[in-house]
Amino acid sequence: MAFELRWYQREAIDAIYQYFSAANGNPLVCVSTGGGKSVIIADFIHGVLNKWPDQRFLVLSHVKEIIEQNHEKIVAQWPEAPTGIYSASMNSRNTDAQILFASIQSVHKRAEELGHCDLLVIDECHLLNSESSETMYSRLIAGLRDMNPALKIIGFTATPYRMKQGLLTEGKQPLFDEIVYETDIQRLIDDGFLSPLRSKAGKKKIDLTGVRTRQGDYRTSDMEAAVNKNDVTEKAVTEIIQYGQERKAWLIFCVSVAHAEQVKELLVAEGVEAECLTGETPKDDRTRILANYKAGKIKALTSQGVLTTGFDAPLTDMIALLRATKSPGLYVQILGRGLRISPETGKTDCLVLDYGGNVERHGPIDRITVDHIKAGKGSGEPPVKECPECFELILAGLQICPACHYEFPEREKHEAEASSAALLANQIEPEWFDVDEIIYTLHEKTGKPPSMQVSYRCGLETIREWVCFEYGGYARQKAVIWWVKRFNHEPCPEFTDDALNRINVVRDMKEPCRIEVIQDGRWQRVRAYDFTVKAGTPSEWNDNPAGRPKPEGFNADHFDVFDTDIDF
Secondary structure (H helix, E strand, O other): OOOOOOHHHHHHHHHHHHHHHHOOOOEEEEOOOOOOHHHHHHHHHHHHHHHOOOOOEEEEEOOHHHHHHHHHHHHHHOOOOOEEEEEHHHOEEOOOOOEEEEEHHHHOOOHHHHOOOOEEEEEOHHHOOOOOOOOHHHHHHHHHHHHOOOOEEEEEEOOOEEOOOEEOOOOOOOOOOEEEEEOOHHHHHHOOOOOOEEEEEOOOOOOOOOOOEEOOEEOHHHHHHHHOHHHHHHHHHHHHHHHHHHOOOEEEEOOOHHHHHHHHHHHHHOOOOEEEEEOOOOHHHHHHHHHHHHOOOOOEEEEEOOOOOOOOOOOOOEEEEOOOOOOHHHHHHHHHOOOOOOHHHOOOOEEEEEOOOHHHHHOOHHHOOOOOOOOOOOOOOOOEEEOOOOOEEEEOOOOEOOOOOOEOOOOOOOOOOOOOOOOOOOOOOOEEEEOOEEEEEEEOOOOOOOEEEEEEEEOOEEEEEEEOOOOOHHHHHHHHHHHHHHHOOOOOOOOHHHHHHHHHHHOOOOOOOEEEEEEEOOEEEEEEEEOOOOOOOHHHHOOOHHHOOOOOOOOHHHOOOOOOOOOO
16 A cells, blocks of 8 residues: 555544444544545555455545545555446446446436445435435445445545434434544644634624524525625624735635625725635636635635635645534535645645634534533533734633733633634643543443443543443544554454453553543543653553563542443
8 A cells, every 4th residue: 555544544443343343334524624544445445356356346426526535545556456447427438347336416316327335435424315315325225235235335524424413423314323433633633633723713704693593503595684784794804804915725615606706806896816606607617716725826715605615725824714504514614624734735734714603602623522522412512712902712711812812801700611613622721731640441231231441540630531442433443542552453352341351450451651631621531642662651561561560459438439421
């Protein structure tokens, strides 16, 4: 293979294998925008065909750009790959390839022509509405299952939820059974795989008074009237130009086709090289405009209804939301356009200008996770505030703006402090703690399977985490990852008692000398482990686990009993 997998890409692939070894359903993999889903898909397919060369793959997506990207990645990694493409927009109608990349619009009525498939991969699967049997995906899947009832389906997306359904594993007749892996956006930023985001609220905001809701989101006609009130659009464009002077590539998301054209004309009138892309843009013009933008020949792209998925332009370093949305999925997809890194263009972060109150409405994109999205419950409380001096959107609990050093007046005692940042939670700095001792105990909670509580004694502080061997889905996958880090890919126990016996009696595992901890709401969350051998810490026996002294027995009663409210 030509590319070396990043740690989380390998974990995602391992999670798929782990799921299929224990279950017969359809797994869902959540990888943030810019995290390299196409690399994961390519490596997974290559690995499967190495072990089971008679398997046949169908890889579906909804736009030409994603088909091209997924196809190019597997060919780059595996030049001899038996691939083909079925897409009318690409003038290719291959039906025989062992690895077939296809457009859902082109093949949804052609299951018989495609023939027998063993594994179906659906990229950007949040677009699939499994509650209806009359959609393109539903019809195709039904046809494929008629030929192969044992068809396995794997979904990939950065946003595993829909407005009405909630999580894609919930609602009526969900196609996917479990979310088996989810990336941590902040961790990927810390590791240099994604670009940091910073945000400013627009000085002139869209007044949403009287804007009605239709199908779960703001009604386009009402919002179009709102952006044209009191010269909001003109004033916003002036501000966008001001903030964008030192920025190389801008994406501006608008309310309607007419609004996108209007914003483009305003930019051009001010001497900015700009183009407009909408669903009405002819195919050849679309190809030309996107190529010029990615090459840096166009400063700004205005858009409506496009560029939220399947658009890869790493140089994007400014995004303006000249619209409002109630959809957390759309919000995350839009901001995801700025997450890709671009060292070659000198990009250090992506500035987000929000004129629709979206950041306050939805909160940090790295906090909109599978644990926080529940059917019908929205995305949580808005935890940000706006600096009155520089309009930076910052962590609500901060007293000094990190951008301009404005000092907020003392707040009333009854005001609660928020625990999340604006676009990302990186204003809460993680901290490394040296570990003096580790205690492993059984944790039981009424109505839940038992789990293992791990207590890290760090000086005078005790930090805890819970390892859920007997749970399903993502909690189980996290337990597998936790185990592999300590036992070098040895199979993970299914039962908590077996794990505790191995850890407390046999004691032949690696242990960390320090842990990285971040405040996550009311809880402290362990994010990373350092297994470097260090004398005087639990890690000192990592090179010789058999020599680790066996415990004489211990009593955990002197530790605080901490029963969490977290629903694993």
